[in-house]
Amino acid sequence: xxxxxxxxxxxxxxxxxxxxxxxxxxxxxxxxxxxxxxxxxxxxxxxxxxxxxxxxxxxxxxxxxxxxxxxxxxxxxxxxxxxxxxxxx
Amino acid sequence: xxxxxxxxxxxxxxxxxxxxxxxxxxxxxxxxxxxxxxxxxxxxxxxxxxxxxxxxxxxxxxxxxxxxxxxxxxxxxxxxxxxxxxxxxxxxxxxxxxxxxxxxxxxxxxxxxxxxxxxxxxxxxxxxxxxxxxxxxxxxxxxxxxxxxxxxxxxxxxxxxxxxxxxxxxxxxxxxxxxxxxxxxxxxxxxxxxxxxxxxxxxxxxxxxxxxxxxxxxxxxxxxxxxxxxxxxxxxxxxxxxxxxxxxxxxxxxxxxxxxxxxxxxxxxxxxxxxxxxxxxxxxxxxxxxxxxxxxxxxxxxxxxxx
Numbered sequence: 001x002x003x004x005x006x007x008x009x010x011x012x013x014x015x016x017x018x019x020x021x022x023x024x025x026x027x028x029x030x031x032x033x034x035x036x037x038x039x040x041x042x043x044x045x046x047x048x049x050x051x052x053x054x055x056x057x058x059x060x061x062x063x064x065x066x067x068x069x070x071x072x073x074x075x076x077x078x079x080x081x082x083x084x085x086x087x088x089x
Numbered sequence: 090x091x092x093x094x095x096x097x098x099x100x101x102x103x104x105x106x107x108x109x110x111x112x113x114x115x116x117x118x119x120x121x122x123x124x125x126x127x128x129x130x131x132x133x134x135x136x137x138x139x140x141x142x143x144x145x146x147x148x149x150x151x152x153x154x155x156x157x158x159x160x161x162x163x164x165x166x167x168x169x170x171x172x173x174x175x176x177x178x179x180x181x182x183x184x185x186x187x188x189x190x191x192x193x194x195x196x197x198x199x200x201x202x203x204x205x206x207x208x209x210x211x212x213x214x215x216x217x218x219x220x221x222x223x224x225x226x227x228x229x230x231x232x233x234x235x236x237x238x239x240x241x242x243x244x245x246x247x248x249x250x251x252x253x254x255x256x257x258x259x260x261x262x263x264x265x266x267x268x269x270x271x272x273x274x275x276x277x278x279x280x281x282x283x284x285x286x287x288x289x290x291x292x293x294x295x296x297x298x299x300x301x302x303x304x305x306x307x308x309x310x311x312x313x314x315x316x317x318x319x320x321x322x323x324x325x326x327x328x329x330x331x332x333x334x335x336x337x338x339x340x341x342x343x344x345x346x347x348x349x350x351x352x353x354x355x356x357x358x359x360x361x362x363x364x365x366x367x368x369x370x371x372x373x374x375x376x377x378x379x380x381x382x383x384x385x386x387x388x389x390x391x392x393x394x395x396x
Contacts, residue, residue: 013120025117025146030153033113043112054092054122055115 001060002070003030005041009061032060040066093125094118095139101151106159106236118148146209148294159237168240171227175244178226192242194299203211206267210286214253217325218352220248225348229341233334239255241299241334252323258319260319261287285315311367317357317378318363324379325355355381 004010004018012032016023023031035041042063045056064068095268101114121143128136142199160168187207222239263285272281285293293316300309366377 011120011123013124026149027153029113029117029150030114033109036112042115054126055094055098055119057119057123058112058116069149080223 001028002040002066002073005060005062006067006070009059011046011057011059015060015066035066039063039067090270094121094145097121097144097151101154104155105151106154108159109154109157112152113154114147117147121147128304142328158186161395162232163231164236167228167233170231171223172244173223174226175219175223177219177224179215182218183208183211183215185195186214196201205272206263209255209263213256213260213322214318214356216248216252217322217329217355218325220245220326221329221333221352222345222348223299225336225344226341229332229344230339241388242327243328248326249323252326253320256322257290257317261289285312286319290319291317296370306370307367310370313374314363314378315364318359321378322359323383324382325385327356328382328389331389332385332392333387334396355385358384 001015001019001023002047004015010018012028015032016025016028019068032043034040036043040063041060043058043060046059092175096116098115101110102120105114117368121140124143125140128139131139187204190207191204228237228241260285265281265283268281268287282370285296288296293312297309297312297316300312332351333344336344336347359378362380366372366374
């Protein structure tokens, strides 16, 4: 989710669509809520034109801390892959 | 144009904490509303199928948020205190109820089995008393928010269900086992006859009908009283704490005195109601058994109305 959000600010529904099935509608909002609590992402309500109906949507983007967490996670993943790579004789 | 999700929005506001509602549920409903507008140009069946899945997703979000309520630090402390006091008070009431029946018997008869056999007859009385005192002490001078009210209500219902299971199945078997063991330990031989509290509900109903048919109306009333009393007693775990929860006094001593007084009043009414109902044909047995619950439950509703 952090990876997708670093590309652009997104709505929850957009995250689900961009993830190509990796994220589910039922859990993406709960996960975003938890990520907000932990400080990985922040959100704002969208700017709406007058006369818009329904509730205002929320746009999510990573915080600076969230970007650092993502970079640390990617570095750890690269390191793990390097160690797991089979060595050729 | 009809905007979907209005009912879900109102429901979620009732059952979810304010932060999860704002951060999690509202974005989910907002996306549902946008999606329904976007799909207006699609074929009807495809649109309905897609929106159905979206509704399922929003319901899932609401259920997850409702199951994980948000509590402030103060609410968590109040709940922890209430649980702690409830456990202590339940134990304080249960232990004498377990030991008193054994008073006067030689120490050699006080086997562990006797003590365990007496637990089920003590718990249906100890649980409502414990929760009542727990609510009185745990919430004295503290916030009684909507979330705390829900937590206390859930606790009361769980205790009521547990109490009902005990009086329906565990208590009759344990009572009879205790009586039989005590009879044999004091030199008795044979099988001790079972009373109404040592029978299951269906047996009690049958015995009442048999006694009615034989013209033993007093005995039939005793059986009916046992049945209704065993059904009404678990509800005390809801009626008594509700009454205490809505008491506005914040002083701990006053609340404890009211809690103890309410419990003693309840059990006095229960016992005197039983004596009256068994011996007086004009008194409705079911009403006599449920009278204490109706009284305290009614008082709780009045307190809520005028608070």
